[in-house]
Amino acid sequence: MTFIADYIGRSARDNVLSAIAKAKDNEQYHALLSLTQERALERAGAVDRGDITGKLAGVPFVVKDNFLAFGAPTTAASKMLEHFNAPLQSTAVEKLEAEGAICIGKANLDAFAHGGSTENSAYGPTKNAFDQTRVAGGSSGGPAVATALDIVPFALGSDTGGSIRLPASFNGVVGVKPTYGTVSRYGVVAMASSTDTIGVFTTNVADAELVMDIMSGNDPKDMTTLADFFIPKQTIEPKRKIGLIKEFMTDDVDPEVRQRTLEYVQRLRNDGHTVEDVSLPIVAHTLAMYYIIVPAEVSSNLARYDGIRYGHRAQGAKTLAELYGRTRDEGFETENKRRIMIGSYVLSSGYFDAYYLQAQKARTLLIAEFNALFEQYDILLGPVSPTPAFKLGENTSDPIKMYLADIMTVPASLAGLPAISVPAGVNGSGLPIGVQLIGQRRSDADLLALARSVEEK
Ligand code: GLN
DSSP states (O other): OOOGGGGTTSOHHHHHHHHHHHHHHTGGGOOEEEEOHHHHHHHHHHHHTTSSOSTTTTOEEEEETTBOOTTSOOOTTSSTTTTOOOSSOOHHHHHHHHTTOEEEEEEOOSGGGOOSSSTTOTTOOOBOSSOTTBBOOSSSHHHHHHHHTTSSSEEEEEESSSTTHHHHHHHTOEEEEOSTTSBOOTTBOOSOTTTOEEEEEESSHHHHHHHHHHHBSOBTTBTTOOSOSSOOOOOOOSSOEEEEEGGGSSTTSOHHHHHHHHHHHHHHHHTTOEEEEEOOGGGGGHHHHHHHHHHHHHHHHGGGOSSSSSSOOOSSOSSHHHHHHHHHHHHSOHHHHHHHHHHHHHHSTTTTIIIIIHHHHHHHHHHHHHHHHHHHOSEEEEESSSSSOOBTTSSTTOHHHHHHTTTTTHHHHHHTOOEEEEEEEEOTTSOEEEEEEEESTTOHHHHHHHHHHHHHO
16 A cells, blocks of 8 residues: 655656556556546656645546546546536646646546446446455445555545445545535536535545645635634544444444444544444434435436537437437436436425425434534444445346445435545455544544544554
8 A cells, every 4th residue: 555655755757657557557447437648747747847846746646537627538437428528627636736746547436426336337337446346336436446456545536425435445445525515516527516525535544634634625616615624623632432323233234344343443442432332313214315315406416418518419309308308318327317317306396395305304303313412422433334345236236225335324424524434454255344433514634633543553
């Protein structure tokens, strides 16, 4: 595993060339959809000449291909945007570039970030870094695998319902989903605007702190953004009170996942922290809430792909309705269409009260349950996923089974809370298992500091 520091002070050109060589050596994993070699080498030249300096000068990274970035198309792993060249770059990428980081490629995802395995990519799945017969997790499978394979020391992802945490846990890397609003979403293809967040994959917690600090902060182009990441904090007791969410530790959860989680709990206790069982009963309903609210927002956000403004346009249509219909039929994947249908249905006048409104009310109850726990506990803890990485194809014919993989990640998304996935060892077959730490709003820095203290031991 490499660290960001390993790349600093070396020839940026060598860094870029060796990252690209590693990407090519690992093509069979299909982590990347494109390389941005030409632009990367130009930027490397500028770093080596001293024209670009900064905290990440010459450090290569990749971005999930739903971030607008120069040097290659931004496809969102869809046919709709197959040839779409970004007219501007996302704020997150701009901020990293301002510190001298160099994007070397665009990483695979489930089309429009809809999915939990990267099998919904229009360009084929990414394979798990530890077992090529298994999924990478999703929807940010490409960035997670690129980090796990050491192609780059960090990679950007987006997390709407678990898309950073799940693939981080399946590939044994650190994944950060910050408090909603921490990093500007400007220039990132929208999925569900009330839960979309931008975060990072790294091989270690300290590197995640560095990248989050650079990317975060207020952006006038995204009115939901908050001020700095490392906010001045109330003094935090060095020994935290941590709640282990018991609904995440039932017999339905893989025994080795529970075992690794309990071992992590033991490490926390050995460091003097208190860990107690806590209950979040509404968790039983969070998938139902999520799979109403998110498709509703998806159906609205995807309405802009009409074949007129940008992206794919169907040929030969005779009427406007036919042009819209055929463009959207050809440009979207099955899972995109499913979500547009569900979203349109739950927002329709006849069903709005029964589904969408109910789900929003339940979401408020979830936030209240979290708030009540945070009156007594600093941090909540549990696994990231009920199982380690599943087999490619295992869940593709059964969307509900696929959605069940998200059961432990969607609660923090619906509540806008920071949540990170940290490696907690492997199972008997060598597959990584991740533990999830969930904090109060804006406690991101504290959450990472705790995770770092455990990692360093
Ligand atoms: N797997 C979840 C879903 O399919 C999460 C996706 C995401 O966070 N982008 O909605």
